[in-house]
Amino acid sequence: MRSESEQLPSASLVELAVSRLSREILGGGADPGERLVEEQLTRRFGISRAPLREAMRLLAQQGLVEHVPRRGVRVATLSDVDIQELYAVRDVLERHAVTTTPPDADLSGVAAAMKAMQESDARGDRFDMATAHRELHVAVVALAGNRQLVAVYESVLVKIQLYMALNLRREAEVAPAHDGVHRHERLFEAVARRDPPAVLAALDEHGARSYIQ
Incomplete structure (x- = not known):
């Protein structure tokens, strides 16, 4: 089991990704339906896939992104x-x-x-x-x-x-x-x-x- 101190850096990276993506989406940097490419985001944010995927999960709970089968993640859409x-x-x-x-x-x-x-x-x-x-x-x-x-x-x-x-x-x-x-x-x-x-x-x-x- 990881100690609390070992978990903090990963948690901080998740929070960073959630904060930056929320700001981009709600600030007008991305439109509904726009695809969010994992490789591009990990490179831009300087993080690995694990914290980015956890950030995407949290953003999906907030209604800002959605997972599309076989197509990845995109900014959420509504009819x-x-x-x-x-x-x-x-x-x-x-x-x-x-x-x-x-x-x-x-x-x-x-x-x-x-x-x-x-x-x-x-x-x-x-x-x-x-x-x-x-x-x-x-x-x-x-x-x-x-x-x-x-x-x-x-x-x-x-x-x-x-x-x-x-x-x-x-x-x-x-x-x-x-x-x-x-x-x-x-x-x-x-x-x-x-x-x-x-x-x-x-x-x-x-x-x-x-x-x-």
């Missing part, structure tokens, strides 16, 4: 119907959370996520922007104080996080500068006013915009 259905489920869960949020809910998590989104937008960091975007939505849902609701909601976001990131990226290419973060600022302002109808209206505006083709 148009899958995307529409998952976004619809997301919207239902958000609406339920908003309508059941107590008036004295702690807004610190939402405020922190909004600040992170503003800062990543200012830096032009697409990966951090996508991460803060997801965290903001989770924080809004978490205001309801229902842990099971949050768990279900996060499971939906895992499946569509790549497409949420892709939507933000394409929005940045065609919409006015900083339009995405401004929409979320309006959402945050409605949450801060503790105005459920305004929050729902902001979410409706949010959901109506899709740049995924």
Whole structure:
């Protein structure tokens, strides 16, 4: 049996590969369906196949990659119907959370996520922007104080996080500068006013915009 100290380097390499691939995929460096060639990745990252394969397994659990029989690994894909259905489920869960949020809910998590989104937008960091975007939505849902609701909601976001990131990226290419973060600022302002109808209206505006083709 390996000692803990012997396992750390391998674990560190797995974490490195997961971090770099996540940043590439969610940051716009790879599109859905793009093949991930093992030989190229081991050479780029300077690691062996074992930690890379473990990283791929973890990324598959996160919904970012998928294993295709006899064809290797590729960036995950969803059908148009899958995307529409998952976004619809997301919207239902958000609406339920908003309508059941107590008036004295702690807004610190939402405020922190909004600040992170503003800062990543200012830096032009697409990966951090996508991460803060997801965290903001989770924080809004978490205001309801229902842990099971949050768990279900996060499971939906895992499946569509790549497409949420892709939507933000394409929005940045065609919409006015900083339009995405401004929409979320309006959402945050409605949450801060503790105005459920305004929050729902902001979410409706949010959901109506899709740049995924």
